[in-house]
Amino acid sequence: MDTHGGNIYRIERDYNIKKEDILDFSSNINPLGLPPELKQTLIKNIDKIKNYPDPDYADLTQNIARYNNIDPETIVPGNGAAELIYLLPRVFKPQRALIIAPCFSEYALSLKHTGTEINYFKLNEEDFKINLKKILKEISKNYDLIYICSPNNPTGTFTNINIVQELLFCAQNKNTLFIIDESFIEFIEGWRERSSMKLAPAYHNLFIIRSFTKFFAIPGLRLGYCINFNREFIRKIKSIKEPWTVNILADLSSKILLNNSVYAENSLALIKKEKQFLIGSLKKIEQLKTYDSETNFILVKILCGTKSYELKEKLLKQNILIRDASNFAYLDDSFIRLAVKDRKSNRMLIHCIKKIFTRTP
């Protein structure tokens, strides 16, 4: 069982399928692929690896600041969102944390290293949406740190800004820090209006984590960032953060990526169309319950008794890799997660799933 999607290396080793031949629905990467301008920029600048990265990451934070229309002083760049997910608990040493789950497994893993007591707020399997009244009651119980992943991996749900604001207000009164992982935010139509970034100037307990990995299709390059409006918190994070964690190619890619509105528009159009196709097709398969998604991946529950790992194994015979979602908290081996890909791949996936369920009585 893999901890994460996208481990095509293990599939190559264990199943003898060449990495290049795997149709990977297990990692939630933009199906539009690398922005071509990025490739050109990296090739042109490849010589720069002979220099250390700027330890202050001045250009990088400036580019991120402009993209989000915020002060560079509120930004801490990281070696992927993962560095920041692990860094924040080390800095703030929470004694008790609350994780709204099912969600990305790394929050809990990072808290194990700080000896934090981990509590979960369970989302209802019916639609995985937050029940405001229940969660407000839970938040009032004096946590040091609360996590929300929004859009939420693996459920595809999004927590609206008005709900986030109520939670933040309640948390602030309790001196509770609040991490919102917006790694998938740019896949949402109208995301600038819907992001919790707007709340950051007023709520200094809010940390927003962002990733370049998913939307810009560069998981191998490693780039993410964190935003918080409390100067003292930022100073503390920077004093504990290791030097040079972002490599120089990731650093210099920010300019070309964050100014590429054509790529962003094309991505959203592609995702919209393909998500509609994929969800529409999946909903016609009676052995599956397909959840709606606000982002670029879809959670699916198998209703007919076939286990997630069985379906994964069967699809691998067709070189298709899906995410067995059974190791997410509160999910079981009836859940799988599927990335939205291009039409040809999506058709292939639907075709193979249908075939499997037609054969299985």
Next chain:
Amino acid sequence: MDTHGGNIYRIERDYNIKKEDILDFSSNINPLGLPPELKQTLIKNIDKIKNYPDPDYADLTQNIARYNNIDPETIVPGNGAAELIYLLPRVFKPQRALIIAPCFSEYALSLKHTGTEINYFKLNEEDFKINLKKILKEISKNYDLIYICSPNNPTGTFTNINIVQELLFCAQNKNTLFIIDESFIEFIEGWRERSSMKLAPAYHNLFIIRSFTKFFAIPGLRLGYCINFNREFIRKIKSIKEPWTVNILADLSSKILLNNSVYAENSLALIKKEKQFLIGSLKKIEQLKTYDSETNFILVKILCGTKSYELKEKLLKQNILIRDASNFAYLDDSFIRLAVKDRKSNRMLIHCIKKIFTRTP
């Protein structure tokens, strides 16, 4: 004052000198520059950034294992040596550490985050060599962790394997862990015979840290590793290490770098010749005490009262950047550190230093 050398970004911002125009003697990078084969490999494989790195880094550890003729299971790769320097104290939570100093400042910085009591063993300014009798006495005082940088940054001294073995033996009897930072080992002639790697199978308390940054001239790419022969220690490190810290371009560069014996030989030949030239020239300047060096940088003490920051400022007027070494423990503002570069640059440096000291009465 910069914490480290190589911060050409701050020089560009503060002194209005273009990064590209700086003659950088402050960072200890191989003057041979990027291996040309590496550039070609990176350009050919640039598309791979669309994939996550292998979370097990199987090929990377295999390549490092072959290079050192050891078992891949003894290796933990990292995002530069820096990741490992910060990771080890987090994993082993030492209460009392001993640092043989002056040395690289990041050991002490990393220990501040773990609340470790930091003790220093001071090397004598005469030659910065270890006095075996004195240090054995010090080691017997029950430390949890001891650091040696060898070749030592910034002194250029090297601790011979027979001395290391005595220290390791004594430390092992006291259950003391031992970190040897060999980030500059490949700059030493006959380094394979002289590295402490040979001792690792017998001394399970030994952690060797290595870096690709310096010898392969790739500080922007970020790649290092750590070696230890205790399976339980390695398991513990891996359980606490964050996922995907090494980017995929650094990962795939290992093969081409570690199999490049021509580059290695040419580097050693160049360093030998240029170090001889630079040390020879510096020793003729009576205002300086120039220390001998076993590696690719040279420690120099200014004897005439000019301060290290004054000399740095004066040389910057000629676009030459040197390392003001005053912030190393037990060094003061009479110390500078100089990287060995190509003949043209070295001549320029000597010319400018001579001119400065001729003018100063």
